[in-house]
Structure formats: structure tokens, C-alpha cells
Amino acid sequence: MEYKMEIDMDVKTNRFQGVQNVKYTNNSPDALDQVFYHLYFNAFQPGSMMDVRSRTIADPDRRVRDRIFNLKEDEIGYQKIKSLKLNGKPVKYEVVGTVLEVQLDQPIAPGSTVDFDMEFEAQVPVQIRRTGRDNAEGVRYSMAQWFPKMAEYDYQGWHADEYIGREFYGVWGNFDVKIKIDKDYLIGGTGYLQNPLEIGHGYENEGETVNQKVENGKLTWHFVAPNVHDFMWAADPDYTHKKLTTKDGLELHFIHKKGQNEENWDKVIPQTEMLFEYASKHFGKYPYKQFSVIQGGDGGMEYPMSTLITGSRGSLIGVTVHEAMHDWYHGILGSNEALHPWMDEGFASYASTRIMDYINRKTRGESEPEVTLENLGNNSGQRSYVGLSKSGREEPLSTHSDHFNLNGAYSSSAYGKGAVWMSQMGYVIGEENLNKALLAYFDDWKFKHPNPNDVLRSFEKVSGLELDWYNEYFVYTTKSIDYGVKEVNGEGNKTNVTLERVGMMPMPMDVVVTYKDGSKEVHYMALRMMRGEKPAETQDKRIVHPDWAWVSPTYDFTIDRPMSDIASIEIDPSGRMADVERGNNKWEANSLNTNK
Numbered sequence: 001m002e003y004k005m006e007i008d009m010d011v012k013t014n015r016f017q018g019v020q021n022v023k024y025t026n027n028s029p030d031a032l033d034q035v036f037y038h039l040y041f042n043a044f045q046p047g048s049m050m051d052v053r054s055r056t057i058a059d060p061d062r063r064v065r066d067r068i069f070n071l072k073e074d075e076i077g078y079q080k081i082k083s084l085k086l087n088g089k090p091v092k093y094e095v096v097g098t099v100l101e102v103q104l105d106q107p108i109a110p111g112s113t114v115d116f117d118m119e120f121e122a123q124v125p126v127q128i129r130r131t132g133r134d135n136a137e138g139v140r141y142s143m144a145q146w147f148p149k150m151a152e153y154d155y156q157g158w159h160a161d162e163y164i165g166r167e168f169y170g171v172w173g174n175f176d177v178k179i180k181i182d183k184d185y186l187i188g189g190t191g192y193l194q195n196p197l198e199i200g201h202g203y204e205n206e207g208e209t210v211n212q213k214v215e216n217g218k219l220t221w222h223f224v225a226p227n228v229h230d231f232m233w234a235a236d237p238d239y240t241h242k243k244l245t246t247k248d249g250l251e252l253h254f255i256h257k258k259g260q261n262e263e264n265w266d267k268v269i270p271q272t273e274m275l276f277e278y279a280s281k282h283f284g285k286y287p288y289k290q291f292s293v294i295q296g297g298d299g300g301m302e303y304p305m306s307t308l309i310t311g312s313r314g315s316l317i318g319v320t321v322h323e324a325m326h327d328w329y330h331g332i333l334g335s336n337e338a339l340h341p342w343m344d345e346g347f348a349s350y351a352s353t354r355i356m357d358y359i360n361r362k363t364r365g366e367s368e369p370e371v372t373l374e375n376l377g378n379n380s381g382q383r384s385y386v387g388l389s390k391s392g393r394e395e396p397l398s399t400h401s402d403h404f405n406l407n408g409a410y411s412s413s414a415y416g417k418g419a420v421w422m423s424q425m426g427y428v429i430g431e432e433n434l435n436k437a438l439l440a441y442f443d444d445w446k447f448k449h450p451n452p453n454d455v456l457r458s459f460e461k462v463s464g465l466e467l468d469w470y471n472e473y474f475v476y477t478t479k480s481i482d483y484g485v486k487e488v489n490g491e492g493n494k495t496n497v498t499l500e501r502v503g504m505m506p507m508p509m510d511v512v513v514t515y516k517d518g519s520k521e522v523h524y525m526a527l528r529m530m531r532g533e534k535p536a537e538t539q540d541k542r543i544v545h546p547d548w549a550w551v552s553p554t555y556d557f558t559i560d561r562p563m564s565d566i567a568s569i570e571i572d573p574s575g576r577m578a579d580v581e582r583g584n585n586k587w588e589a590n591s592l593n594t595n596k
């Protein structure tokens with residue numbers, strides 16, 4: 001799909017006129033007799049679904065609350081359609097909330113390409129959530145969700161979701177965008193600037209002469225963005241612009257309000273280079289030539305090739321890392337983030353944990369730690385998820401992001417449990433397989449729309465293990481994991497151990513026996529339904545026992561040494577398995593606790 005847009009912004013009225021041409025190719029096997037566009041700005045009107053939801057949900061987003069309800073006429077947002085044509089002929093359409101419903105007399109045949117031409121007019125809302133004007137830090141325009149955006153039609157049909165406040169899903173395409181705006185404004189965002197020598201504002205290379213092409217006090221900025229599913233821009237007359245080209249030739253742009261937190265903005269520049277270096281190596285090669293960190297919005301939000309973050313915070317790197325990782329898990333692996341928010345928020349959170357570890361180590365001049373049973377992988381997201389699991393408010397991870405009962409339950413699921421999905425996968429298939437599978441998943445599914453089964457299949461293919469049960473339990477139910485060491489009994493020169501599955505979700509077992517002489521050995525039981533075993537993860541001795549058929553609530557095995565030699569027996573000392581009750585995971589000699 002090809003988007004061509006030209007808009008003319010009036011910075012006094014905060015309104016803009018737009019023309020849009022969409023070349024839409026129907027890649028589905030179905031004839032389409034209707035299409036849908038998102039009109040996200042319409043959410044910022046009293047009585048919109050986003051407004052009503054925010055005023056009626058038990059734990060409203062503090063950024064929204066009743067602020068939409070209280071917007072005045074000149075503060076609301078809207079996208080008004082002035083005309084819409086299909087291949088030059090007017091079509092019937094109706095605006096319903098944040099969705100434009102379009103009925104076609106002539107269906108779009110599979111494989112065919114049509115032209116939609118639209119004229120529209122928009123008013124930029126006062127910034128409340130993500131997009132808008134004049135945010136809390138005084139950035140004039142944070143322009144996300146600003147254009148009528150074609151909804152996605154995929155194997156599940158149309159996804160013409162109303163904008164209620166959460167996540168996004170879009171059609172892959174090439175964007176060609178011209179923005180006419182007051183000449184004092186500096187723009188940053190998605191896309192490569194095509195006419196830097198007519199613009200200046202720091203986009204010219206050193207030594208190049210700029211001839212600003214001002215017409216009626218405005219400059220026309222021309223951007224193109226290939227192979228993205230969204231386009232964001234931000235503009236302010238007091239922005240300053242810093243650049244860094246990395247060793248790999250990636251152009252990093254940092255755009256923020258002059259004189260605000262300068263020190264932080266300077267510090268984040270080399271850290272962003274480290275972030276891209278690590279991420280390209282471990283999560284897949286970043287395919288674009290540019291990334292921009294821009295002050296705007298209301299916290300941190302991801303967009304293709306860019307992010308909008310607020311600047312008033314202790315350090316900018318944490319939020320920059322998280323949002324940049326969305327460029328992998330939503331920007332490039334374009335899963336349906338509204339329906340599967342955990343595949344984006346969760347995976348981005350998991351990746352952020354690793355990258356922050358790397359940046360912190362590198363900043364302190366430390367080398368990579370030695371791999372031991374205790375420090376394998378990480379437990380990203382686990383605390384948040386386990387808290388949710390015990391709260392009784394958990395809903396399955398498969399819940400659509402808009403339909404969670406509580407904002408809090410949504411966050412702990414999408415970010416927390418989603419991150420656990422990945423970090424715990426390291427426990428199931430082994431860290432080395434996890435690292436290979438992360439790259440394989442990226443290569444298998446970049447610039448497509450992977451779903452929960454697709455990501456699982458990438459992990460199955462790399463590990464050679466059957467993993468369907470993992471999604472069946474962890475994504476589609478709220479059943480939790482709790483294993484314990486039930487009994488330890490000496491019998492001559494041997495020690496008998498009974499393990500117990502207390503929770504409903506089955507998992508393979510790493511049981512680490514530590515002897516009083518300090519040596520350790522791993523006793524491993526795969527699940528029978530995995531149809532295989534993960535490889536050993538450390539140099540420690542490993543004993544592979546017969547697999548555990550999940551229906552059995554207990555499992556007995558024998559250690560070939562007397563009980564008096566044993567200091568402790570512990571299930572998963574790495575902490576990667578999201579066991580909701582860790583108290584029963586460890587048996588210790590010398591302790592009265594027999595973990596019954």
C-alpha cells in the first residue's frame with residue numbers, strides 16, 4: 001500500500017487541511033465490498049468511547065480521567081472527511097466514532113490495486129493521550145494518529161477497532177508525506193527528509209549550504225518512509241537538533257526543547273548508540289538508516305523509526321530503550337498489538353531488561369558475567385506477573401487490550417506476563433536456543449504480522465521441541481505455575497526425592513542439588529509432551545531423568561549419594577520459571593523446614 005499525503009498546518013488555529021492518496025492492493029483472497037479507516041483524533045471529544053471508558057473504568061489512566069469530557073470546542077480533536085473517491089468516483093461513507101465506514105459499489109477484487117483519494121480537515125486536540133498539541137512540557141505538536149489511516153484486513157477479517165486508548169495495528173506501506181508549516185518550526189519523526197537543503201534546521205550535512213524555500217512564511221517538509229505501518233511527526237519552534245552517525249552508519253537524531261534537561265539529552269546520545277549495537281546483534285538487524293528520539297507526547301510511545309518521550313525524568317535511557325525495542329516488536333514485527341499486546345509490550349520489556357544490563361555493565365566498564373546456574377537468563381516481568389496472578393484479577397493473556405476489566409491488569413499482563421513468556425522460554429528451551437530463536441523469529445516474520453502461534457513455531461523449529469502446551473496454558477488461561485520439593489528421604493547410600501506439582505500449569509524441571517563439598521549437579525526432567533529435552537546450559541554435571549507425564553501430581557527420583565552429603569535441593573535456582581510460590585522450591589539440610 002502506498003500513502004501520499006500533503007498537509008497544510010495553521011499553527012494559530014491548530015487545524016490543518018490534508019489531501020491523501022492511497023494506492024491500496026487487496027492482498028487477501030476475498031473480494032472487499034467495504035473498507036474502514038481509523039479517525040483517531042475523533043476520540044478526543046466528549047462522549048467518545050475513549051472518554052466514556054476512561055470515566056467508567058475502575059482504575060482510570062491518570063493522564064485521561066475526565067479530561068476529554070471537559071474539552072472545549074477549540075480544544076477537541078477531529079478529522080472531518082470532505083470528500084472520498086475510489087478510482088475517481090465518489091463513494092458512500094459514514095463516520096462512526098473513530099471509524100470511517102466506506103461502502104463500495106464495486107468490490108475490490110483479490111490481487112487488484114485501487115486508488116482512494118480523500119480530502120480532509122483536522123483539528124489537533126489539546127494533548128491528553130499520546131497525540132496532541134501543547135503537552136505538559138510545552139511541545140507544540142506531538143502528531144501521532146493524525147491522518148485517516150486504513151484499517152487492516154487479515155486472516156481474521158477487518159480490524160476496524162474503535163480508539164479507546166490502547167494499542168495499534170496497521171497495514172504495511174510506503175509513505176510519502178509533505179508537511180507545510182510555519183518556517184520557525186523544526187520537525188522530527190518517522191521517515192527520511194528528502195529536501196534538507198530547502199529546510200535546514202540541522203538536517204543539512206556539515207558544510208552544506210541551505211537555501212530555505214519559504215512560501216507565505218512556511219516551509220514544506222518532504223518525508224518518505226519505506227515499509228512502515230505508521231507515520232508520526234512532532235514540531236516545535238524551540239526544538240534543538242543533535243545528530244550522531246554510528247559505526248554501522250545509522251543516523252541517530254535527538255530533538256528536544258532548547259534548554260530543557262540538556263544534560264540528560266547529551267547523556268542519552270552515546271547510550272542510544274550502545275542500544276542499537278546490542279539490539280541489532282541479539283534481536284535482529286535494524287533495517288532502517290535512521291532513528292529519532294524526540295521530546296513530546298505524555299511519557300514514552302513508539303513509532304516507526306522514532307519515539308516520542310517526555311524529557312523531565314532522572315534519565316532518558318530507560319524509556320528510550322523500551323520505546324526503541326518496540327521498533328523491533330511492533331515496528332518491524334507488525335503483530336496485531338491491539339489483540340496481542342504482550343507480543344509487543346512484553347517482548348519489548350524483556351529486550352529492554354537485557355539492553356539496560358548491557359548498557360549499565362558497559363558504562364561501569366564490567367565484562368559479561370560467567371554463566372552459572374544462578375544467573376542464567378533473567379526473570380524480566382516476573383514480579384509484576386506473579387503479583388497479578390495472586391491478586392485474583394488476572395485475565396488470560398489472549399484478552400484484547402481494550403477489553404481488560406482493569407488498566408492495572410492489562411499492564412501486568414501485557415508488560416509483565418508478556419516479558420515472562422520470553423524470559424521463561426529460556427528456561428524451557430535453554431538460553432542458547434532462546435538467543436537463536438529470537439533472531440530466527442525476527443528473520444521469519446519481519447515486515448509481516450506474526451500471531452501467537454507464529455512466534456511459538458519459530459521457537460519450536462529452533463529448539464526441536466513441541467511447545468504448543470506453553471501457549472495453551474500461558475496465553476489462553478490464567479493457570480499458574482507452582483512446584484515444590486515435597487519430600488527428601490535417605491536410604492543407605494542413596495537419597496529419594498519427591499517433587500510435587502501444586503499449580504495447574506505443567507513445566508519441565510531443573511532441580512539443582514548442592515553438596516556439602518560445594519559441588520553441584522542438575523537433575524533434569526522434561527515434560528513428556530515436549531517430545532525432547534533442552535540441552536545442558538552450564539558446565540555442571542547434568543543427569544537427565546525420564547520425562548514427567550504432566551497428569552502425575554508428583555514425581556520421584558533418586559540421587560546416588562547419601563542424604564548426609566546434601567546441602568540443598570532446589571527447583572530452578574535461575575529464577576526464570578514464574579513459580580508463584582517460591583517458598584517450597586528449596587529443601588535445605590540443617591533446616592527444620594521439610595517443605596511438606
Ligand SMILES: [Zn+2]
Pocket residue numbers: 322323326345348
Ligand atoms: Zn511499550
